Amino acid sequence: MCSLVKPRLRVRVFGRFEFSKPKVTPTPIILTRIPHFAPISAAMEDSRKLKNKKRNVQLISKEQEIVVDIEDIFIDKETQKIRESLLEWYDQNQRQLPWRRQKTTNPSQESEEEKEKRAYGIWVSEVMLQQTRVQTVIDYYNRWMLKWPTIHHLAQASLEEVNEIWAGLGYYRRARFLLEGAKMIVAGGGFPNTVSSLRKVPGIGDYTAGAIASIAFKEVVPVVDGNVVRVLTRLRAISANPKDSMTVKKLWKLAAQLVDPCRPGDFNQSLMELGATVCAPSNPSCSSCPVSSQCRVLSISNQDKSILVTDYPTKVVKVKPKHEFSAVCVVEILGSCGPVDNQKTDSKFLLVKRPDDGLLAGLWEFPTCRLDKEADLITRRNEIDHFMKKSFRLDPEKTYSMVLREDIGEFVHIFTHIRLKVYVDLLVIRLKGGMSQLFRKQEKEATNWKCVEKKALPNLGLTSGVRKVYTMVEKFKQQKLSTDSGPPRKRMSSRTRNH
DSSP, X not given: OOOOOOOOEEEEEETTEEEXXXXXXXXXXXXXXXXXXXXXXXXXXXXXXXXXXXXXXXXOOTTXXXXXXXXXXXXXXXXXXXXXXXXXXHHHHOXXXXXXXXXXXXXXGOOHHHHHHHHHHXXXXXXXHTTSOHHHHHHHHHHHHHHOOSHHHHHXXXXXXXXXXXXXXXXXXXXXXXXXXXXXXXXXXXXXXXXXXXXXXXXXXXXXXHHHHHHHHOOOOOOOXXXXXXXXXXXXXXXXXXXXXXXXXXXXXXXXXHOOSSSHHHHHHHHHHHHHHTSOSSSOOGGGOXXXXXXXXXXXXXXXXXXXXXXXXXXXXXXOOEEEEEEEEEEXXXXXXXXXXXXXXXXXXXXXXXXXXXXXXXXXXXXXEEXXXXXXXXXXXXXXXXXXXXXXXXXXXXXXXXEEEXXXXXXXXXXSSEEEEEEEEEEEEEESSOHHHHHHHHHHSOOOEEEEEXXXXXXXXXXXXXXXXXXXXXXXXXXXXXXXXXXXXXXXXXXXXXX
């Protein structure tokens, strides 16, 4: 060993590793890599000294100077072992899902048309699986593929048809992007088969592009979703914030290092499958994990019980949701005669189309007013009356007579970053000039609204929040019919967490 003068060092911490980078590079320094199973006791001592008491592992003594980068962590033998173990496990344990190739199918014998159809199915499934459980997606996927078996069929669909099939899955922007992307691909003459070309399609990001390219077209590219992040951070004991942009880039490089060049699609699916079924967020089954011998967090946890596998990935503090308020008025327009009851068939409901951008873009809802804060009944009704007079020329003194107006109740609807309190009001009216007069006014204006019969409501792809409003109204009607002579009805209030 020769004695060397070391340059000034700049130290940064990434995950459980400390990186020392020379400020001046020409002078060589000695590199000492920590063995895979370094003494854990020193690591535990260092972790306890952290001010924030975060369960982290430092495997570096003061005498050691280390230069290492996270994408260089997997050595060749490790990489090969992980590939072999995961693919063998996946072949034996993969779930049979409708968008996956059947085991009897030989990928080398697929025609270009079959590959494109498979790519289309993978695309639909991956978009549906974003923020949605597998068991929920299966039925939606089967209905979707039955209606639009190829991308050419989807390209001919309307947005309303797509929203109708999508209703209940939430995040409706995904459905709109699927339709726009299908039209673009069909117009272009062929399904993109590389990550770079797939990224040009509206709504297809890095993850979806990698999934389609690797699974359908065997391009050797990685995928990183929440399941993959969990597996990789536990394999390498990475405690850095998984949402940080630098961490994300490093995780993509790690995933790229592992992808099997012969079976890239199967390997990517095996990594995601492992995270979904074995390496679970709160109750991982480490004893049945095919790569447990390569898992550094498990090794650390076995020697120090205060450190848990579930400590990884690091929990990120969630952003507090904004509190918003809205008043919804279900306007039922009666026909020529008859009382308010569920047997009536000639009444219609007024629906308004939301703007083409923003939250729930282009979807239908009952007339709704945004409120600045919580408001009493009089304030809410004043807002609603002003909105309807301005938008539809519905004026109780001139254009309609009121049959019934009832404060139905309220509920809380949870979006990803919004906690929306919804007040529900029912207004039953009879137009003084008849339904035809209202339609004549509609023809002269550009307002996106329409009147629909009750039986048509289920076919409009209404969101779960709008369906909740309608359910509350129908429940009130049932109670009104059966308890008109009974004690006063209690006001309904509920909470929902659908989109």
